[in-house]
Amino acid sequence: MIDISAIGRDLRLIKERSPLVHNITNFVVMNNTANALLAIGASPVMAHAIEEVEEMAGIASSLVLNIGTLEPRWVDAMMLAGKIALKRNIPIVFDPVGVGATSYRSEVCKQIISECKPSIIRGNASEIIALCNENVKTKGVDSTESSDSALSWAMQLAREVNAVVVISGQTDYITDGELVEMIYNGSTMMEKVTGMGCTATAVLGAFAAVNPSMFDAAIHGMAVMGIAGEIAASASKGNGSLQVNFLDELYAMDEEVLCRTFRQ
Template identity: 50%
Template structure:
């Protein structure tokens, strides 16, 4: 795909989210619920943080996408996620899966695979360790943090996109957005970002917002998160400021700045 086409996709997706304010249902972890809801609001989307079976069918009937994040998983939440995936399939909604800590425990690996298997329309967004573990290769994780570079996860991501017929986003110093039609590499972002909890979770939530307006690869979210994170980090003295400045940067981001800063190939 030509670079200009990619840029057009990203810019159009940003406009579409701000205009349509799509509803995004999030079943996510306790740690990041506030931040991911705020990131969705800041970019112009409308977050719903819901998980009960008693309302999930309704919620998914009028929402644009489902985000599933297994960061604080247990059997109760597993059941809720499985039911939500069923409902998303019924309503033909795309699911974005963040397999947090996949590889750090058998539970997380198995449930991540189960969700990836069950989802009809799917984007997987993870760090290199998670992508490698999800694909069943021998990875090396340190808790929920990655020890590999994203380049090392490209083979695993290729396996995942063939197995689950999905897009895969690998986050790292270089981000990879991989679809059946090829891969895009993005080199925005900042080394301070991993010092804020849930930056990957935020990217996953944003991926849901853009999927809800029809950008179903993860490209727009990855580009916008990278650029906003980069802008935010440059104004931050530490991870506390960065968490806050990221929300401001998402809110303020104009397309000119976005295009100018985009480091894409």
């Protein structure tokens, strides 16, 4: 049973503390994810230069690593920032964008998971399945699988790497390897806005910065994503307005909206 008042408490903490979320993310979503973090009250910074990532991770409250438009210098930067985050014991949230599409992505994901030890890994179903099966090829950044088909893989992965694993999709699944929670809110229109998954990962970075339970942080972040997306989609003609309306709904999110819209 998901505790709505605990989600409301996390939202208030994010607004009160405005945690610095250090993102090393892709070119496609930088603006959207920074705006989503601002909308819920966090303080985003996008920084990927090898020359500064250690200092930035040294003052951040959480670190978001996203391989969407990876290249070697960025991967080196992720490893450097990840080591500092690990040393400081701040949460790392990892988005394995497009893993399984190319062998480079798969190799980099293995390296990040083994050396940075992310606290939360969020991907769509194809990405989570590909993380667990080296021989499975994915089409690109969009999922070709339903989220329920990836659940057993997600549970196995969570146990193997000691992380909370989130599968996003029509139903979102959040697991620590033993427990599983589901979020049913959302809209199919969200699939048509690029980087909605990356935005979910960044939002998880804010929740992980204020909630010491990575399982609860992941549940709360995905609930807020689904609810904001569902309300925004109901007032949107298509993905253009959804992108804007979604930010407005994140900005307006509070316990009253959560209670009204959350579907157990």
